[in-house]
Amino acid sequence: MxxxxxxxxxxRPAPPATFAxxxxxxxxxxxxxxxxxxxxxxxxxxxxxxxxxxxxxxxxxxxxxxxxxxxxxxxxxxxxxxxxxxxxxxxxxxxxxxxxxxxxxxxxxxxxxxxxxxxxxxxxxxxxxxxxxxxxxxxxxxxxxxxxxxxxxxxxxxxxxxxxxxxATVTSDKVPVHKLDEDDWAIVTYLNVKNYKFRSAEDVQSLYGTFESVLEKDVTFQEALPNDAYRFLLKPPGA
Structure with a gap:
């Protein structure tokens, strides 16, 4: 019934004090x-x-x-x-x-x-x-x-x-937050993406393919992170 x-x-609760x-x-x-x-x-x-x-x-x-x-x-x-x-x-x-x-x-x-x-x-x-x-x-x-x-x-x-x-995917006593892996991320110039309109989850999942031709492959993660001229997107499997 x-x-x-x-x-x-x-x-929204504040992050735990134990979070660095x-x-x-x-x-x-x-x-x-x-x-x-x-x-x-x-x-x-x-x-x-x-x-x-x-x-x-x-x-x-x-x-x-x-x-x-x-x-x-x-x-x-x-x-x-x-x-x-x-x-x-x-x-x-x-x-x-x-x-x-x-x-x-x-x-x-x-x-x-x-x-x-x-x-x-x-x-x-x-x-x-x-x-x-x-x-x-x-x-x-x-x-x-x-x-x-x-x-x-x-x-x-x-x-x-x-x-x-x-x-069950973590067997250790303490559970860590999944840490940064710079290789997970691709970099694009903000000007190339600022006008892109998202319509669906499929749009998000295909972001890498949409912008693959304008990826910034000569800029490192650490160079791009503090620079507002760049944006990050997740790479798909195998990229």
């Missing part, structure tokens, strides 16, 4: 944007998925056991889950940055299995009755109610399995 799930979008600075013109990028991750936590707590499963996704070390964070800490840590982050040029330095949306191009150095499991989440949410267009339109502290078509017990089992598929 369908049941109602009400979700209020929390404000990533450097000028650099940023930690979410693969799934804030609304997807914050909804995942709210739904996980509703059905409910076990605290241990949620806290591991938040990056809490397995060895700490019962000293895992209280919910106030969990909200911020879950949002900044290291499983869902990679370091790269700041959004203002990228040809395309999804902001609170979903990354469309996997950095080649990012684990493919983890990427694939993370990218299953939006489709799963939509499949149980969450209207993603309504989720995307939510502002801070805004509320939506959806008629969920799958039982809470089944969602508990399915979300648990999905989250564990993601967390």
């Amino acid at each position: 369908p049941w109602e799930f009400q979700f209020t979008l929390p404000t 600075a990533v450097g000028a013109n650099m940023s930690r990028h979410h693969i799934l944007g804030r609304k997807y991750i914050q909804l995942l936590l709210a739904l996980g707590q509703e059905v409910p998925v076990s605290d241990g499963t949620l806290k591991r996704f938040a990056g809490w070390p397995v060895s700490t056991g019962s000293t895992a964070p209280v919910n106030a800490q969990l909200n911020g840590m879950f949002f900044w889950s290291p499983f869902n982050l990679f370091v790269g040029p700041a959004g203002t330095r990228r040809v395309f940055d999804p902001s609170s949306g979903v990354e469309q191009q996997r950095p080649n150095s990012f684990p493919e299995d983890r990427w694939n499991h993370l990218k299953r989440i939006p489709g799963y949410l939509e499949g149980i009755g969450v209207k993603l267009s309504e989720l995307a339109s939510l502002e801070d502290t805004g509320t939506k109610t959806w008629n969920i078509t799958t039982s809470a017990e089944k969602i508990k089992d399915e979300l648990t399995a999905l989250i564990k598929d993601i967390t």
Whole structure:
């Protein structure tokens, strides 16, 4: 029987104090944007998925056991889950940055299995009755109610399995944010891309091919990063 799930979008939490600075013109990028991750936590707590499963996704070390964070800490840590982050040029330095949306191009150095499991989440949410267009339109502290078509017990089992598929990709006690790999990125001159209009995810996925003829191959990553004349885009597999 369908049941109602009400979700209020929390404000964006600050990064954990344990996060070191990533450097000028650099940023930690979410693969799934804030609304997807914050909804995942709210739904996980509703059905409910076990605290241990949620806290591991938040990056809490397995060895700490019962000293895992209280919910106030969990909200911020879950949002900044290291499983869902990679370091790269700041959004203002990228040809395309999804902001609170979903990354469309996997950095080649990012684990493919983890990427694939993370990218299953939006489709799963939509499949149980969450209207993603309504989720995307939510502002801070805004509320939506959806008629969920799958039982809470089944969602508990399915979300648990999905989250564990993601967390199983790291076996070490502490989970690092995926570090910068300069080889993941191609460079173009800003003047060549500033008027480009994005229409779809496919446009984003084909960026490299669209601008391949104007790639700046004689400029290094470190030379381009501080220079506003350049922008970065992710290379596709094999590039």
